[in-house]
Amino acid sequence: MWDLINTSIYASFLLSIAIGVIGSLIVINKTTAITGSIAHGSFGGIGFALYLGSSVILTTSLFTALLAVILAFITIRFPHRQDSLIGVIWAVGMSIGIIFLSLTPGYQSDAISYLFGNILLVENRDLIFMGIIDLVILISIIFLYHRFLAMSYDREFLKLRGINADLLYTYFLILTSLTIVMSVRAIGIILILALFTIPALIAEKFTKKFFTMMILSGVLGFVFMAGGIIISFYYNISPTPTIVIMAAVTLLLSLFKKS
Amino acid sequence: MKAVEVKNLYFKYENEWVLEDINFELEDKKFMAIIGPNGGGKTTLLKLLLGFLTPTKGEIKIYNKPPKENREIIGYVPQHTNFSLDLPITVFDIVLQGRLKKGKFFYSQEDKEKAKETLKSLNIYELKDKKIKNLSGGQRQKVLIARALVSEPKILMMDEPTSAIDPRGQKEILDMIENFNITRIVVSHDIKILLRNVDKIAYIHKKAVIHEGPKLNIPKDKHFCEVELIEFLKDEACGI
Numbered sequence: 001m002w003d004l005i006n007t008s009i010y011a012s013f014l015l016s017i018a019i020g021v022i023g024s025l026i027v028i029n030k031t032t033a034i035t036g037s038i039a040h041g042s043f044g045g046i047g048f049a050l051y052l053g054s055s056v057i058l059t060t061s062l063f064t065a066l067l068a069v070i071l072a073f074i075t076i077r078f079p080h081r082q083d084s085l086i087g088v089i090w091a092v093g094m095s096i097g098i099i100f101l102s103l104t105p106g107y108q109s110d111a112i113s114y115l116f117g118n119i120l121l122v123e124n125r126d127l128i129f130m131g132i133i134d135l136v137i138l139i140s141i142i143f144l145y146h147r148f149l150a151m152s153y154d155r156e157f158l159k160l161r162g163i164n165a166d167l168l169y170t171y172f173l174i175l176t177s178l179t180i181v182m183s184v185r186a187i188g189i190i191l192i193l194a195l196f197t198i199p200a201l202i203a204e205k206f207t208k209k210f211f212t213m214m215i216l217s218g219v220l221g222f223v224f225m226a227g228g229i230i231i232s233f234y235y236n237i238s239p240t241p242t243i244v245i246m247a248a249v250t251l252l253l254s255l256f257k258k259s
Numbered sequence: 260m261k262a263v264e265v266k267n268l269y270f271k272y273e274n275e276w277v278l279e280d281i282n283f284e285l286e287d288k289k290f291m292a293i294i295g296p297n298g299g300g301k302t303t304l305l306k307l308l309l310g311f312l313t314p315t316k317g318e319i320k321i322y323n324k325p326p327k328e329n330r331e332i333i334g335y336v337p338q339h340t341n342f343s344l345d346l347p348i349t350v351f352d353i354v355l356q357g358r359l360k361k362g363k364f365f366y367s368q369e370d371k372e373k374a375k376e377t378l379k380s381l382n383i384y385e386l387k388d389k390k391i392k393n394l395s396g397g398q399r400q401k402v403l404i405a406r407a408l409v410s411e412p413k414i415l416m417m418d419e420p421t422s423a424i425d426p427r428g429q430k431e432i433l434d435m436i437e438n439f440n441i442t443r444i445v446v447s448h449d450i451k452i453l454l455r456n457v458d459k460i461a462y463i464h465k466k467a468v469i470h471e472g473p474k475l476n477i478p479k480d481k482h483f484c485e486v487e488l489i490e491f492l493k494d495e496a497c498g499i
Contacts, residue, residue, distance in 0.1 A: 028343075028345075028347070030343075049449075067299055091428070124427075143364045144364070146355070146356070146359060146364070146365070146366065147359065149348065149352065149356075150356045152346060152357075153342060153346055153348060153353065153356070154337065154341075154342060156311065156335075156337065157335060157337070157356065157406070158356075158359070159311070160309065160310075160330050160333060160335050161330070161356075161357075161359045161360050161361075162330055162360055162361040163359060163360070163361055165392070182273050202466055204345060204347055207347045208349060208388075209347055209348070209349060209352070210346070210347050210348060210352075210388050213347045246414065
């Protein structure tokens, strides 16, 4: 049992790095709906992988990266229709997943576990994938911090400075998609949005600089996950909803902070 | 030296002509105001001058090159009301963005010094560590002007620089713009700009009527007054 808890605490640490950076970028770029669309759409990749019997991580990574590119194109090319089109991708991705699952023989309990997630079920190979994605995210943020910040504030100005803002935005959505893939087993498709956005929303209220917002968001993400794991262990309840409720209560309390 | 050359410019959006046969030139270090009614095409013209849009027909040159090839020398000040105020970003971080360029990932000491110098020159250095949310409209606009100036542009283009700013702030900003020693183009629906030392006025309502400055001395310019101008112009400036 302690092995399970240890692994899930390691997973919480690794997830909190990605969530701190990408979650903060999602909040300041107002891409929560896009993230929801990629997260739910990722079910298509999971269904496809289970049907083929291929690696869920690899197949879903490729599938969600493709969704990220499509969504980047839609939001850049059709900004006035993005809201509806994001919803379409959301539903189509899930539908693809359900179709492939219905074509796959036997009961697919694995697929259901991806919907709701369970951080206690994370395995060592998942930790390796999480570590690799964290490394990619950290290298990206070191080199692209100023560009991401400028993109979040004024994408048009970035273009004027000779920087390909559309390509940068597409890369950000691809990083988002990889963060989703590394989180689905632990957090689940349905609850992913809460853990990506709540720590960042709280951190935003208490910080003056984006850099400190990312750090505080990561720390909060870790505290919520580790706290949720411990509470769920002692009260024998599901960890992911416990994590989300803890985070939501903290967000509620933070709203009382004066601007 | 010609800073801006616009020749036979046409722009069509969704099968409708937004701009037709626009022609004007602007000399180096001169100040031009683009005015006109909402929906008349003045912001479209600014986006064409910035290279964000491509002309359907005709030609634009900024210091002898198409705008897209000469963006390094253009400083752009958008409307301060366009941006999210919740972003955790300080004034200094925003101003530094003007030093970003292709192939550059980190700010140098020189960039930071230049940003400080620009903030001082606009008398907003004491705001450098403040969050953008905690500034007045006029201060936010000055921050955007500083971000444009920090790249040391040869031409400054501004979109409604006095909108949503109190009268005192508007005066400060217009005084500031008037005194910059670079080429300036200001798009504005606020006719107070016409009472400033502008060298050229373009009245845009699909087509352009160009008035040569200095200052609006319109009673002498019958042609300009006879076009479709806003009431204020007719009453206050043209004396009609």
